[in-house]
Amino acid sequence: MRRRDGPRPEVLLALCGAGFLLFNFPLLLIWDQPLTILGLPLLPVVLFVVWGGLIAALAWVSARSARPPRSDRAGNRRKGE
Amino acid sequence: MTDKVLIADDEPNIVVSLSFMLKREGYEVLVAPDGLQALDMIRSDPPRLVLLDAAMPGMNGFDVCEAVRADPGLSGVRILMLTAKGRETDIARGMGAGADAYVTKPFSTRELIVRIRELLA
Amino acid sequence: MIQPGFVLAASFGYLVLLVAVAAHGDRRAGQGRSLIDSSLVYALSWGVYCSAWTYFGSIGRAALGGVWFLPIYLGPMLAMLLAWLVLRKMVRIARSYRITSIADFIASRYGKSPLLAALVTLITVVGILPYIALQLKAVSAGYEALTGGQGQSDMAWWRDGTLYMALSLAGFAVVFGTRHLDLSERHEGMVAAIAFESAVKLAAFLAVGVFVTYGLFAGMGDIWARAQAQPDIANLLRLDGLGFEGFQGAQWFALTLLSMLSVLMLPRQFQMMVVECVDERHILRAAWLFPAYLLLINIFVLPIAIGGMLMMGDAGAGAESYVLTLPLSQGAAWLALLAYIGGLSAATGMIIVETVAVSTMVCNDLVMPALLRSGRFAQAGGDLTRLLLNIRRAAILLVLLLGYLYFRVAGEAYALVSIGLISFAAVAQFAPALLGGMYWRGATRAGALGGLIGGSLVWAYTLMLPSVARSGWIGADFLDGPFGLTFLAPQRLFGLSGFDELTHSLFWSLLVNIALYVGLSLIGRASAREASQALLFVDVFERGQAQPVFWRGRARPEDLRRLAGRFLGAARAEALFRDHARETGTALDSLTADARLVDRVERQIAGAIGTASARVMVESVSQEEPLSLDDVLEIIDEASQVRVYARELEEATIELRAANEKLKSLDQLKDDFMSSVTHELRTPLTSIRALTELMLDTPDIESAQRDEFLGIILSESERLSRLVNQVLDLAKIEAGVAEWHTTRVDMKALIAAALRATAELFREHGTEVALDLPERVPMVLADPDRLTQVLVNLLSNAAKFVPKGRGRVQIVLLRQGDELVVKVRDNGPGVAPGDQATVFEKFRQGGDACNRPPGTGLGLPISRQIVVNLGGRMWLESRPGQGACFAFSLPLQGQGRSR
Incomplete structure (x- = not known):
């Protein structure tokens, strides 16, 4: 009955779980190497890239599910929910 | 110098009567059979006054009036709206579009000519 | 070094700007054009998370432990992934029950317990005071670094700039944080100012980052390449950088979890995210904008920290002021000043929001219960709104002064970072x-x-x-x-x-x-x-x-009203009762204090003094029956019953509304029809009147001219009478009062008769008429006169639209199943696809007005109406360029619906 007007809870929970894993022991150890990428140390670069990736994923998931404000919604319902 | 007046109406018989009346009063008369042509003619050679029918094919009188009012170069053009629909909302809409006067059909030519003289005074 | 006077003037100027932004925000709110009703501003206001601790402390932490400054910001990222689920629920709950602080939230959930509210407030005050002290310390330390002054805190307290700074912030918080009594109303100006501060600190930090990375060094790669020459710095960017043996996975996890919880539990975050939320839909965008803000403000932390160590050669507490000392050492005094303003904005933003949030708790959950218990206030009448506001203002001042005291007494004892984490652990x-x-x-x-x-x-x-x-x-x-x-x-x-x-x-x-x-x-x-x-x-x-209301008992409306007046002010109490009367459909003076009214009053008061105190107050003016668990279940049962009714009612309402819409659109149709008829009548009348008047007023009119005018008048008069006839005709058919003389009819004979009637039209324009009729057709039951009218109409339509001189009209009669079909096909321009749907509507004439043959625009609608009345159908087959073909069918067996 409840109208869905945001991302699905399962998707968000999955993203959060993935973030927790990626940001923590032991996966973090993979990147703990004395290597550089484009001249920059690997670990911080990976942390920032994963971080940016999570933001992008959240933005994408949110934008995809965003519905126009309630007042316009009647017109869009036809498109099939 | 005679004032130029444009008649924009899609009813040929009304155009006949209006142009006869205006010529008798000594104005130079131009005729446009629909809204788009009327707007073209107003833009290419702005008349002093436009007698504008509200219901015309192509582009209706209200839209023509709004377009003229949106063009700062045409601020000298007076607009008298003519309409066969005498409802309050139509009058309000005409005034909202920026018409200088609003006359409902059927009009009296005597009264109309007084209004025209006022507008061109 | 920068002159102290200059730094003070800049700081003062910044605070004035902040006041201006806040005042603008409040003004816009007053005009109903909210500045903060946007997900971007909402997300920026969450940036209050980045206090001076972030601004200065992160670099210090990075200089000591490399990437170990990051978990504090990765936690919020993880929390924001769930914001749509968790935060939205918090916002909805707070909005529904007028909850205005985290203490209120927890107390309300567990039975509106005053004890819980007081406990949460106490923990908050103890946990947060050091954090506020930390902000003051950061600003003071920044000032020292900038001016090269030493030992400010050795000064007598009345000469200490930090005190005046704290006092002016208290002033700001009082002015913009205690505007309305009802805390569930938003502090629009304050939020606007905080969002502005977030933008300032981000811009300042990025400016320093760019200056260090690309001004002092040749990019991040260059900094790292040089750092690798120094083993102690090179090792920094490994997970065991903190000097522990092996990777402290547990500590990393603990920091992530801690910050994940704090970003929702810190009083200032609760204030900005929950209390000041304009529209819960903003959460969707803010949830990713905010982590993006955190990412941006952190991107230059490592470059500044390492760059600073390379240039200044110390990794101690000095690293915390690298944002100031690095530009200063390079003579970029303006940039250093900008960086200081950025740090100031980080500190002031945190202090303002935190004190407003904490003062709400202190007032509602510590002071109010004590006052209410003292009896004097519980009994006395009188408007308490002013008192409440003053308590809140005093609480703001008190919290800030306590923070200052803490700073003076213990400020030197801790490094910035540890204080912040202690506070985080408290609110967790x-x-x-x-x-x-x-x-x-x-x-x-x-x-x-x-x-x-x-x-x-x-x-x-x-x-x-x-x-x-x-x-x-x-x-x-x-x-x-x-x-x-x-x-x-x-x-x-x-x-x-x-x-x-x-x-x-x-x-x-x-x-x-x-x-x-x-x-x-x-x-x-x-x-x-x-x-x-x-x-x-x-x-x-x-x-x-349909929310259930868990209240049973007796109360008198006038008591409730007096109560509401005391805490909301007389005007708002009056409005509250008036609204309730209107919504329940009762007269204002015959309101009964039922559960809904009691609940409503309690919620409104809760917005002003907190749910726990509101509960106590409502209890004091009513005789309540204690509810048992069974009662609660029963009430829920009733509520779900009500919900079912409500849903049914809603469905019925939707149907009713649809019916009403339909009626309205019918009305509109009739209105349109009348308007069209008027228009069609007025047009010929206009010509007739105008020409007649002109002839009267022009005695010397030429005779040719006069004849033309008379001709027009005549034809317009004919048009007018035709129109009147047709309108009446159509009205009669539509109203079902037309007379029908149904007999057996030979369609071939009717076609021949119709052709005779229109022969003159076709001959005039040299149009060729072809007939395609079968030898024998069955008779149909119909009204022959009406049917002839239809045929004549179709034929004269065709005659009007075919090209002159080479027109061709074909009449086809055929039997299709149990229907007799008549088609009239022409080689005219046809009907444009866009017009095909409307040709049978009234006053829809084909073609444009000038090239359009004269007609009333009623012929086709009337014809169709006749055919339908005879039990048949009429339709159009047309492809543009290939002419039009109007056709109708009549049932062979069917009895025309004779009336």
């Missing part, structure tokens, strides 16, 4: 009670109290006291266990070693907290009030308008 104690309460109906007040008390005691013992001990206020031997009991050593409880003190404390405190919370909840029994509040919280999304 709220998490089990708050989050659990939103999802677990079985959680009880006893569990929440136990968990909070246990957790915060452990926090104080394992984290707070050791840091106090290190400042030398209690004997350092305390750290080895009180009274020589080593298993009670605060940093190695029960011999659990190998963790850093934060992880150790967080583990024990949350363990005790959760264990007591769950355990006591499972053992004990919830009271009826707890159970009802649990349902209201957990199922907040489940209920629409």
Whole structure:
């Protein structure tokens, strides 16, 4: 009955779980190497890239599910929910 | 110098009567059979006054009036709206579009000519 | 070095600007054009998370531990992934029950317990004061670094600029944070100012970052390449950089979890995210904009930290002011000043919001209950609104002065970072009670109290006291266990070693907290009030308008009204009762104090003094029947019944509304029809009147001219009478009052008759008419005159539209199944696809007006109406360029619906 007007809870929970894993022991150890990428140390670069990736994923998931404000919604319902 | 007046109406018989009346009063008369042509003619050679029918094919009188009012170069053009629909909302809409006067059909030519003289005074 | 006067002037100028922004925000709100009603501003206001601790402390931490500054910002990222689920629920609950602080939230969930509210407030004040002191310290330290001044804090207190700074911030918070009495109204100006501060600190930090990375060095790669020459710096960017053996995965995890909880539990975050939320849909975008903000503000932390170490050669406490000292050492005084303003904005933003949030709690949950209990206020009438506002203002001043005192007394004892984490760990104690309460109906007040008390005691013992001990206020031997009991050593409880003190404390405190919370909840029994509040919280999304009201008893409306007047002011109380009367459809003076009214009053008061105090006040003016658990269940049952009714009612309403719309559109149609008829009548009338008048007024008119005019008048008169006839005709058919003379009809004969009637038209334009008729056709039952009218109309239409001289019209008669079909095909321009749907509507004439043959626009609608009345159909087959073909069919067996 409840109208869905945001991302699905399962998707968000999955993203959060993935973030927790990626940001923590032991996966973090993979990147703990004395290597550089484009001249920059690997670990911080990976942390920032994963971080940016999570933001992008959240933005994408949110934008995809965003519905126009309630007042316009009647017109869009036809498109099939 | 005679004032130029444009008649924009899609009813040929009304155009006949209006142009006869205006010529008798000594104005130079131009005729446009629909809204788009009327707007073209107003833009290419702005008349002093436009007698504008509200219901015309192509582009209706209200839209023509709004377009003229949106063009700062045409601020000298007076607009008298003519309409066969005498409802309050139509009058309000005409005034909202920026018409200088609003006359409902059927009009009296005597009264109309007084209004025209006022507008061109 | 920069002249102190200059720095002071810039700081003052910045505060003035802040006041202007806030005043603008309030003005816009007053005009109804809210500045903060946008997800971007909302997200920026969350940026208050980045206090001076971030601004200065992160770099210090990065200089010591490399990437270890990051978990504090990765946690919020993870929390924001769930914001749409968790934060939205918090916002919805707070909005529904007019909750205005985190203490109120927790207390309200567990049966509106004043004790819980006071406890949460106490923990907050103890946990947050050092944090506010930290902000003051940061600003003061920044000032020293910038001016090269030394030992400001050695000065007499009345010469200390930090005090005046604290006082002016208190002034700001008083002006923009205590505008309305009703706390559930937003502080638009304050939020606008905080969002502005977030933008300023981000811009300033990025400016310094770019200056260091690309001005002093040739990019991040260059900084790193040079750092690798120094082994101690090179090792920094490994996970074991903090100097521990191996990777402290537990500490990393603890920091992530801690910041994940704090970003929701810190009073200032609760204030910005929950209380000041304009529209819960903003959460969707803000949830990713905010982590993006955090990412941006952190991107230059490592470059500045490493760059600073390379250039300044020290990694001690000095690293915390690299944002100021690095530009200063290069002579970029303006940039250093900008960086200082950025740090100032980080500190002031945090202080303002935190004091407003904490003062709300102190006023509603510590001071109010004491006042109400003292009896004097409970009895006395009188408007308390002014008193309430003043208490809140005093609380703001008090909190800030306490923060300042803390800064003066203990400011030198800690590094910035540790203070922040101690505060984080304190507010993390709220998490089990708050989050659990939103999802677990079985959680009880006893569990929440136990968990909070246990957790915060452990926090104080394992984290707070050791840091106090290190400042030398209690004997350092305390750290080895009180009274020589080593298993009670605060940093190695029960011999659990190998963790850093934060992880150790967080583990024990949350363990005790959760264990007591769950355990006591499972053992004990919830009271009826707890159970009802649990349902209201957990199922907040489940209920629409029909929320159950858990109240039974007797109250007098005038008592409620007096009560509301005391806390809301007379005007708002009046409006509240008036609204209620209107919504329930009763007269204002015959209102009864039913459960809904009581609930409504209680909620409104809760917005001003908190739910717990509001409960006490409502209790004091009514005789309540205590509810049992069974009563609660019964009320819920009723409510769900009501919900079913409400849904049915809603469906009925939707149907009614649809019917009404239909009627309205019918009305509109009729109106349009009348308007069209008027238009069609007025047009010929206009010509007739105008030409007649002109001829009268022009006696010397030429005769040719006069004849033309007379001709027009004649034809327009004909048009007019034709129109009148047709309108009447159509009206008669539509109204069903037309007379029908149905007989057996030979269609071939009718076609021949119609052709005779229109022969002149075709001959005139040289149009060729072809007939395609079968030898014999069955007779049909119809009205021959009406049918002839249809045929003549179709034929004359065709005659009008075919090209002159080469027109061709074909009439086809054929039998199709049990229908007789007549088609009239022409080689005219056809009907444009866009017009095909409307040709049968009234006054829709084909073609444009000038090239259009004369007609009334009623012929086709009338024809179709006739055919339909005879039990047939009429339609158009047309492809543009290939002419039009109008066709109709009549049933062979069918009896025309003769009337």
